[in-house]
Amino acid sequence: MIFEKGDKVPNDKFVGNVYQAILSDEGTRVSNVTFEPKGRTNWHNHPGGQTLLVTDGVGYHQEEGKPVQVIKKGDVIKIGKNVKHWHGGSADQAMTHIAVSIDHEKNPSQWFEPVSEEEYAIK
Amino acid sequence: MIFEKGDKVPNDKFVGNVYQAILSDEGTRVSNVTFEPKGRTNWHNHPGGQTLLVTDGVGYHQEEGKPVQVIKKGDVIKIGKNVKHWHGGSADQAMTHIAVSIDHEKNPSQWFEPVSEEEYAIK
Numbered sequence: 180m181i182f183e184k185g186d187k188v189p190n191d192k193f194v195g196n197v198y199q200a201i202l203s204d205e206g207t208r209v210s211n212v213t214f215e216p217k218g219r220t221n222w223h224n225h226p227g228g229q230t231l232l233v234t235d236g237v238g239y240h241q242e243e244g245k246p247v248q249v250i251k252k253g254d255v256i257k258i259g260k261n262v263k264h265w266h267g268g269s270a271d272q273a274m275t276h277i278a279v280s281i282d283h284e285k286n287p288s289q290w291f292e293p294v295s296e297e298e299y300a301i302k
Numbered sequence: 303m304i305f306e307k308g309d310k311v312p313n314d315k316f317v318g319n320v321y322q323a324i325l326s327d328e329g330t331r332v333s334n335v336t337f338e339p340k341g342r343t344n345w346h347n348h349p350g351g352q353t354l355l356v357t358d359g360v361g362y363h364q365e366e367g368k369p370v371q372v373i374k375k376g377d378v379i380k381i382g383k384n385v386k387h388w389h390g391g392s393a394d395q396a397m398t399h400i401a402v403s404i405d406h407e408k409n410p411s412q413w414f415e416p417v418s419e420e421e422y423a424i425k
Contacts, residue, residue, distance in 0.1 A: 282330070
């Protein structure tokens with residue numbers, strides 16, 4: 180863990196054990212997020228777009244209509260404006276990423292339904 | 303080195319050996335920058351502000367009119383809008399950081415004079 184782990188986030192927007200520290204929040208939000216195994220976001224989007232920088236572990240990322248993608252330390256994932264997606268730890272490993280949510284102050288994330296067990300089970 | 307090292311940057315804005323990879327550039331610019339020992343930026347500012355996330359090594363950061371600050375892996379440095387500053391590796395260790403330059407597309411950095419040997423020599 181390079182940066183502070185932060186606090187456990189409430190389960191209205193996440194499933195399982197997820198920790199977040201907001202590192203800066205000046206227009207663009209920079210946060211450090213750690214997902215324990217099976218921990219994940221609900222489906223959501225970012226009207227300003229987002230970049231994920233995986234600093235540790237192995238996890239999953241999925242954009243709506245595309246296959247689940249395995250992501251790991253060193254990966255950089257760019258998510259376009261308003262693309263519905265989710266991200267989380269893998270079934271048996273934790274994953275930590277820096278999330279850069281562009282123009283988050285003016286255009287905060289929109290949150291949708293939880294990721295079901297069927298959606299989470301990578302094929 | 304977690305993320306790609308990128309290419310050596312030209313010495314019109316930097317002193318010494320500095321490598322940069324632009325990881326994303328959608329309004330806010332996210333780049334991975336590695337400074338070899340004594341490598342450093344020139345004095346510059348960011349009209350949109352900047353956050354530095356040190357992922358490896360030990361380096362220096364200085365805002366105009368303040369003392370040189372030693373920065374190391376795990377440190378998060380927030381630089382306000384239009385604050386003139388420089389950053390680089392330490393005298394004998396390399397330093398790598400992620401730089402999040404907020405609203406960089408509309409408000410690119412402004413560059414000034416090199417950091418002199420006297421300014422670089424931490425007291």
